[in-house]
Amino acid sequence: MGQTQQQEKEDIVVGRNSVIELLKGQRAIECVYICDDTPAKGQPISRIVAMAKEKGIPVKRVDEKKLEHMAPGLHHQGVAALAAAYEYSTLEDIFARAQGEAVFIILCDSIEDPHNLGAIIRTAESAGAHGIIIPKRGGVGLTPIVSKTSVGAVEHIPVVRVSNLVNTMEKLKEKGVWIYGADMDGQPWDKTDLKGNIALVIGSEGFGLSRLVKKTCDVILSLPRKGKINSLNASVAAGILMYEAVRQRG
Numbered sequence: 001m002g003q004t005q006q007q008e009k010e011d012i013v014v015g016r017n018s019v020i021e022l023l024k025g026q027r028a029i030e031c032v033y034i035c036d037d038t039p040a041k042g043q044p045i046s047r048i049v050a051m052a053k054e055k056g057i058p059v060k061r062v063d064e065k066k067l068e069h070m071a072p073g074l075h076h077q078g079v080a081a082l083a084a085a086y087e088y089s090t091l092e093d094i095f096a097r098a099q100g101e102a103v104f105i106i107l108c109d110s111i112e113d114p115h116n117l118g119a120i121i122r123t124a125e126s127a128g129a130h131g132i133i134i135p136k137r138g139g140v141g142l143t144p145i146v147s148k149t150s151v152g153a154v155e156h157i158p159v160v161r162v163s164n165l166v167n168t169m170e171k172l173k174e175k176g177v178w179i180y181g182a183d184m185d186g187q188p189w190d191k192t193d194l195k196g197n198i199a200l201v202i203g204s205e206g207f208g209l210s211r212l213v214k215k216t217c218d219v220i221l222s223l224p225r226k227g228k229i230n231s232l233n234a235s236v237a238a239g240i241l242m243y244e245a246v247r248q249r250g
Contacts, residue, residue, distance in 0.1 A: 012081070013081045016045070020044070020048060022081055027083050028141075029052075030143060032060070034061055034079055035066075085144045088159055101130075105129065108120060108135075110210065113205055114140045117140050118151075133162060139204070141161060172199055176197050184225075195245075200241050201213060202238045
């Protein structure tokens with residue numbers, strides 16, 4: 001078994017009582033998986049679902065085969081939870097890291113591919129960004145695959161997970177941060193001032209920026225497209241924009 005597979009297995013908690021105790025604790029949880037098959041029904045499952053929803057943790061309905069794949073050979077009782085590989089930071093941690101510099105933040109709007117998120121975190125740390133913000137729902141969290149793809153960058157840059165990305169964007173604006181979203185119909189990326197307090201928003205792989213996130217951005221930036229494909233990989237687009245900000249900020 002490879003290192004990533006082994007680590008991912010260790011972050012899977014199975015069984016009704018074990019998952020309930022995990023939900024009672026303080027450890028960050030990426031997702032709770034509930035089997036739709038008959039053995040998984042009953043009062044403990046209803047309690048798990050209610051506890052997860054109260055804490056804002058996504059609950060996914062899956063079949064028996066999925067749970068067996070996640071926890072081979074383990075008695076899962078129709079329920080499993082994926083715990084975060086790392087602890088999340090706070091918004092205050094990001095501003096503290098800036099230490100008086102113009103703050104530089106990356107927001108990920110529903111990035112679903114763990115390899116993309118890992119690559120974005122790796123580039124952000126290299127580019128001197130002060131932190132990453134991701135949503136609790138609709139995107140991948142700090143899974144073992146994200147950690148491995150980041151090549152250890154998750155150890156060196158704060159990653160904040162928020163319940164509402166739009167509300168967080170509004171809080172950043174109140175702190176004097178300008179929000180720049182990456183999308184197809186914006187102004188040229190290399191003719192925009194990125195030297196102050198800024199946050200770059202990168203949309204999902206398939207759909208780009210969500211409607212409310214795009215509406216909340218102060219400026220939309222676009223990269224030129226010369227070929228037939230109408231979009232770039234999310235981590236590639238993020239890297240280009242981050243290093244344009246690095247270039248401008250000296």
